[in-house]
Amino acid sequence: MIKKTCILFLVSAVFISGVFGQDTDDQPLTLEQCINTAVEHNPLVLSSYQQYQASLARVRQAKAIPQPSIDWDSDLQPHFLDFKNTGEWYFGVSESIEFPGKRHLRGKIASKESDQIYEEIGLLKLDITFQVKEAFYALLLAQKTNQYIEQNVELSNDFLEKTRLKFEAGDVARVEVLRASVEAAKAANELRRASNEVRLAKARLNYLMARKKYAPLEIKGDFIKEPLSLDLETLKERALSFRPEIKSIEYAIEGQNLQKKQAVMSYLPDFDLGVNRHKVQGEGQWWDVTLSFPIPLFFWQPAKGQIAEAQANVNSLYSEFEHAKNTIALEVEESYMNAEFASHQIKLFEEEILTQAEEAYNMFLFSYQEGEIGGIEMIESRRTLIQARTSYADALYNYGVALASLEKSVGQRLKGENQ
Numbered sequence: 001m002i003k004k005t006c007i008l009f010l011v012s013a014v015f016i017s018g019v020f021g022q023d024t025d026d027q028p029l030t031l032e033q034c035i036n037t038a039v040e041h042n043p044l045v046l047s048s049y050q051q052y053q054a055s056l057a058r059v060r061q062a063k064a065i066p067q068p069s070i071d072w073d074s075d076l077q078p079h080f081l082d083f084k085n086t087g088e089w090y091f092g093v094s095e096s097i098e099f100p101g102k103r104h105l106r107g108k109i110a111s112k113e114s115d116q117i118y119e120e121i122g123l124l125k126l127d128i129t130f131q132v133k134e135a136f137y138a139l140l141l142a143q144k145t146n147q148y149i150e151q152n153v154e155l156s157n158d159f160l161e162k163t164r165l166k167f168e169a170g171d172v173a174r175v176e177v178l179r180a181s182v183e184a185a186k187a188a189n190e191l192r193r194a195s196n197e198v199r200l201a202k203a204r205l206n207y208l209m210a211r212k213k214y215a216p217l218e219i220k221g222d223f224i225k226e227p228l229s230l231d232l233e234t235l236k237e238r239a240l241s242f243r244p245e246i247k248s249i250e251y252a253i254e255g256q257n258l259q260k261k262q263a264v265m266s267y268l269p270d271f272d273l274g275v276n277r278h279k280v281q282g283e284g285q286w287w288d289v290t291l292s293f294p295i296p297l298f299f300w301q302p303a304k305g306q307i308a309e310a311q312a313n314v315n316s317l318y319s320e321f322e323h324a325k326n327t328i329a330l331e332v333e334e335s336y337m338n339a340e341f342a343s344h345q346i347k348l349f350e351e352e353i354l355t356q357a358e359e360a361y362n363m364f365l366f367s368y369q370e371g372e373i374g375g376i377e378m379i380e381s382r383r384t385l386i387q388a389r390t391s392y393a394d395a396l397y398n399y400g401v402a403l404a405s406l407e408k409s410v411g412q413r414l415k416g417e418n419q
Contacts, residue, residue, distance in 0.1 A: 031136050037211075058110050061110075063104075069095070094290070116252055163179075334409075
């Protein structure tokens with residue numbers, strides 16, 4: 001009941017926030033805020049909560065007691081529909097009484113089906129959270145790339161200016177100026193492409209948060225750099241405990257076992273109890289009590305089939321359960337290995353590649369200014385520097401997405417993650 005009350009409160013809060021909430025287009029959003037907004041306003045999540053409410057209603061329906069009936073019988077009428085001169089009549093009430101335990105069992109079956117729907121909501125929220133994280137990191141990557149290309153534009157323009165000065169001084173041929181101009185034009189074109197990537201990344205994140213596609217959006221935060229400090233086998237064990245698919249199958253198995261028990265209980269008869277006031281014209285009035293129940297001459301036919309069906313479903317679910325465990329273990333391992341590889345890449349870039357690319361560029365720039373090398377060598381060194389920076393940003397993005405995928409495969413947040 002506590003879980004159901006919390007769900008009702010959450011749905012109400014989501015509805016109120018949707019009606020009275022105000023946009024925060026002018027405020028930068030953190031990753032956590034983006035996730036919360038997406039989960040609260042995603043149409044599929046809202047629809048799933050309504051389906052869950054419908055399943056709770058079906059639980060109440062399953063536990064409902066059959067409605068009583070009012071019975072009236074008019075016999076020995078001298079003429080058709082001559083109720084006034086009827087010779088005998090019955091008036092009373094009757095009630096169908098299920099064999100003890102059947103109604104409770106039916107409610108438990110409906111409750112297990114409701115629990116399955118609730119776990120499906122958890123699975124949907126996991127998927128949405130992963131998509132938001134992926135889109136958030138994609139926007140960070142696009143912004144970082146745009147920043148590096150802006151730097152490339154500045155370096156290209158600076159190189160063009162230096163080349164023109166050297167040409168005017170007679171130190172280089174005109175072809176060097178043309179080569180520098182081409183590089184500056186390429187950098188400017190790359191900047192336009194990078195700016196468009198930022199715009200598209202914002203549109204995707206807005207879409208996941210159920211906002212207008214091109215609504216103003218600013219984010220704050222950075223990529224995760226902390227290395228993994230979690231054991232792979234521990235993560236696999238946690239995944240088997242927290243993944244909604246596992247819980248959903250477990251609820252399904254419990255439900256089918258209850259279905260089997262319900263089929264067995266169908267051997268036990270229900271009762272019909274009636275109480276009537278009985279009057280015979282000229283002789284007086286009496287009370288009649290009627291108790292009836294079916295004779296199970298052919299009880300084995302439907303019940304045997306229901307038991308066999310439920311058992312077959314249980315066997316099928318156990319096979320599905322084993323397959324789900326193997327699939328989840330593989331997903332956890334793949335995500336873990338991807339995160340480890342990306343983490344090593346980040347360390348390699350920070351400790352070696354970025355520093356070496358910066359040093360090489362500065363050395364080539366000095367040599368070019370001194371006339372020791374030509375423009376081609378200078379251009380290549382600048383390209384290497386920009387490529388190292390963008391590749392570093394790619395590694396940060398890959399690490400963030402791998403961690404998000406690992407969280408999705410485990411079914412819960414990983415401690416120590418920077419938001």
